[in-house]
Amino acid sequence: MNKSQKFIETKEYKRFAEFCDACIRYKYIGICYGAPGVGKTLSSRYYANWDTVGYQIDYSKSKHVGDNATDDVLHAKTIFYTAPAEKATRIRSNIDTLGARIGMTQAMYMSRRFDKEMKLQLNSFQGIHLIIVDEIDRLKLQHLEQLRDIYDQNDLAMVFIGMPGVEKRLSRYPQLYSRIGFAHEFDKLSKDETHHILEYKWSDLGIDLKLEDFSDYEAITSIIKITKGNFRLIHRLFAQIDRILKINQLDTVTVEVVEAARDSLVIGI
Known part of the structure; x- marks a missing residue:
């Protein structure tokens, strides 16, 4: 999705964007919850510009790394990740791969654009400010621990997207819950x-x-x-x-x- 089309920046989206900005500013974990269909996923993908960035880092859609890249990938600071309905044991490696792909695509694009060798990032999350995890309700404690480990080892923020009640469920995991700084209810349109x-x-x-x-x-x-x-x-x-x-x-x-x-x-x- 292009940020200039096919998305309506509602008041609720602007509240959500301010919530994400605050999580980044204070490097907190935030919880966003709301009823199905109110726009949580669309807003998350739009905030991350993921329809554009996700396509550009998808190597299956290009012959070489960076073939589909544009200047948009250079501004990518957010990872959007949908928690899987099954086989969630590789959450950490999946998110790590997304971060690595952003860094590699940025390096290859810059190398071709300016005709000079660019150093690849060793840290998958270098330059990443925020990781948004959608469908957080699907995850069990062992999966949430993987997310906590990513958060603890990197200087970034996280936002969990889920259904109403997820904030109460997460409160049962004190080690993770103690790191949550903000909660935001994504409401329906007035x-x-x-x-x-x-x-x-x-x-x-x-x-x-x-x-x-x-x-x-x-x-x-x-x-x-x-x-x-x-x-x-x-x-x-x-x-x-x-x-x-x-x-x-x-x-x-x-x-x-x-x-x-x-x-x-x-x-x-």
Whole structure:
């Protein structure tokens, strides 16, 4: 994901970014928790610019290291890592590999750009300020200990992303919990911000619907009421609305269309 497109910097994202900045400033471990679909993962990947950086350090997508690199990789200071659902015993080596790949890609890109030999970093986390670990709920104590070991041995910050209640669960592990400095609840969109996004920002996410496509504000109000500020549900509902409009060859989003779209969703509403 490019930082300039296909992402809406909501108030909640800005609060999340400030939370990450604070963790970096004080070199703390932070916990971010929130309900499914509110935007935790999207915001984390956007903060780390991971759709761009992750692609550039993925050696399987290039013939040589650094082939896909741009100046973006030179500014990479954050690692984004999704905890695996299984085989989590190699968490430390997996995260270490991501850090090493960033350093190697940076060195190779600089070498080609300036036509001079660049020294590779021996420390995988040199230049890394923050490691974001998503789906922290999947991990057991032995896996969390690997993360604590990375934190203890390197001058950096960490942010754990999980579901509500994860902060209470982590409190059962005093050695790790004593290192946690901040907690942040990632909340759903407010009614006013949801309304603002539906009016002015939704095209930023690549949806063709425009404000003039709605029959009246009642249709917009209906969407706000159905989705209750859940970003993922808003996106899914709009996809269904777009589908229903095309199937029925309609040009206007009415309350009836919105309700039909809601009924088409299998779960979540």
